[in-house]
Amino acid sequence: MKKVLLVLLVLLMASTLAFAAGTKEAAPKADIDLQSASWDQIVEAAKAEGEVTFYAWYFPDYFKEAANDFEAQYGIKVNLIIGDQTANFNKAISEKGNAVGTIDAMIVGGQWVKTTMDLDLFWGPIKDIIPESDKLAPSLWEVQEGVLTKGYLAPFHRNQTGILYDPERVSNPPQTWQELEAWIDANPKKFGFNDPSKGGSGQSFVHTLIKETTGGLEKYVGDSDVVASKVANWDKAWDWAYSRKDKLTFTVSNNDSIIRLNDGEIAMTFGWDDNVKDMMNKGNLFSRAKMYIPAMGAAGGGDTMGVLKNSPRKAAALLFISHITSLEQQKKKYEMLGAYPARTDITLSGTLLTEEDRAKNALAWFPAPYKTLMISEFVKNVLMK
């Protein structure tokens, strides 16, 4: 028996050592100082690097085309990987300790903004390096999903939540909270939204719920931590939801809400405009569906792109990011997919949500710590009971 244990232990030690032996060397340095170099120097350095690896989790059609255009224009090979949101970030996190990572740049969004910024995965700031950065949605350079991103992440596109409904079954789409409440009470189980721990559209609904039932969102602005007194009356929001639990339909993801609308199970839900447009384009949602931002407000945001700290090809990464944020590419993305660009200098028509809607009714998320609290409290006080 002793022999067995000894053998086991030795093997264990060997493997643990293999792991622990991962020493951290300094991150690879570009030959030029990217923060102070001129843009032309960066382009030259990028061409010398010869390739770039980019990770996203949606729009394979757009990104493939963009990659082809990039290769044609600069002669730099693009390794494009469309993966899964969770898998992409888990990979980036697992490579954090490596001197050289395998990802050069990636799309950043959702709850991962906080995780990745806290783990300090990105190199930057890049706001002053990317050309025409002032033409990209200024607010998105600074704050994303309630997290301060300080110019590290370049806006890729803006997206917006709103109410998505089937006009054949909803004749008077609600604009105020009272109207929505009345509609839900009159049409049990026909309004649905996803569990906020599983997607942003559900988070947006709960965000608006808190705004309307506990006295607005202005009081949270600027807080870097949860102030207990400000959330003391959140039980009003939970009571509202819990007392209507039988009349609400909970779904399991952003896409699931849209799928159930398509399936006829629900008639109204919260959705992301880019997501909705994508599903419509691919025949997964009927084209008569309509979307709007109600007068009571719905949160908006966007996705961004960041350069990984341990990327061995930072110049190429920067060049690729500038390519995606260029006027032609942003226009192309819009024409291909109907997804709202991050650039503010493009005139658009045929968007799902109107420009005035966005200007008037879009809300900014409250700071991230409140968002996290909102999610866990919702699960505890509404879903669990």
Add this chain to the structure above:
Amino acid sequence: MLTAFFVLIQLLWVGIPILMAIMWSLVNPKDAWSYPNIFPPSFSLEQWRYVFNYTNIARALRTSYSVAPLAVLLSFLLSLPTSYVLGRKNIPGKKVFMLVVLLPMIMPGMVVALFLSRVFSMLGLSQTFFGLVIAHTLMSMPYMIRVMTTSFASIPQDVIDAAENLGASTFVKIKDIFLPMIRPGLIAGMIFAFTTSIEEFNLTFIIGTPTFETIPTILYSFMGYNFIRTNASVVSLLMMTPNIIMLFIVERFLKSDYLSASLGKM
């Protein structure tokens, strides 16, 4: 006839879900398939075109189907001696070993992947084909070992004793007794190892991409967070079809031996 009845049930049980996937893969993007339509309003090959144009599905298919057979072979070779010992010898700590070999399965995939990827990095196995084979072998071995162990354990001792009495050498024992008698378990183990390798996602994504893409890495882009049924159907069918064809071929090939293997013919 009972068999005919079962066949019918099976055709429905398996066929209907697959039929629905086929229909979803043929949905015309311009004409969404919604309630109350029982069938898509119009058909089109657009979803297929989309997947072939915008994903590296051909490369992924090649990678998946070249890693899997090697992973099966390697897990068989590595598991064979261990299964023999665990199946036929009553060594101290046997129960511990039986539990330890299950560990790759027990730990949730993403967590294991996070840690294992570091080990693979350290050993220089990241972004290599050999690394992928090792990773898939690791995930398949619990099945292989446990199933073959049971098979070894069920070989009756008197058969072995009889052979020894007749002066059979070790080589003959392996060739003519052990291998044939563990055959059903071995085949089961190999099938499990194969399917485990084809389905392996978490570790493969971290240590394989961007150099290698496999079918699951493409599948998850349409089935994970960003769930799009139409494209997901295409990738699923592309994945299932070679498997199912192979299944029928293998079944034909092994039909006679397989079902009647060691059915008390001794």
Add this chain to the structure above:
Amino acid sequence: MKKKDSLTPFTLLMLLPGVGFIIFFIGSSIVLTILQSFGLFSIMGNSTLTLGYWKAILNSREALDSLLFSLKMGVLSSLGTVMVAFPLALFFRKSGQGKGMLGSLIKIPLFIPALVAAFLILNLISYHGLINTILMRLSIIKEPLRMLNDKFGWGVVMIQVWKNLPFVLLILMSAISSIRDDTIDAAKNLGAGYFSILFRIYIPLAMPGILVAMILMFIKAFGDFPITSVAGPVYPSSVAGRMQIMANLYQEWNQAAVLGVIIILTTFFVIWAYSRFAELVQGDN
């Protein structure tokens, strides 16, 4: 009392490629998970030895609910698949006409990945899916049934059984194939009835195979993530799902590690319980 073999160097060498290979790669993951659950080697924040994370998880209602839910799924799936597969395995014992074709058809779900299986069945059990449509047309129900994401988890169990039936069947078939015909014939000659043969011969003799099938099936269903995330109830999540949420959403990596250790310990416990049960059944042989 079985004779104990000793651990010779030769035996150890035979164990090395299998057990050694696994320990070499997985060992560090296990050790690090355990250490992280006690606060060391943290991915984020300070690394200090503390029981705080354990306390947090043990006090967490959500963690307990997830654990119990996954246990339920594991036990039901393992029992369910074995109970359906065992009679089928007996049926396949004798070769017959058309059984080859049937065998192949049955095996198909084995080659369909879990996530795909969930989505295929989803089409059937969704609100306006096939089953509801048929039941409504036949006027058996007035309102569609809500079978997807049901609170109990039957959707998940159904998908697990659909996908894993061939898996369990293969194991049971290889277990039953080792039962000799003459044993059965002898029993019949002695006048044993069908049920007697089933419970006194088939089940005990096939028990090692049944045990392996139940253990492997339990592990798969207990630690499942994809199927539960698609078809499982909104609350609670599976324990693997809870682990993910803790790590990714709340960035409580250490608490996620605690859950990981709990998953391992629970699995070992259930394996032990199943093994004792198997010994009991085999015991009176």
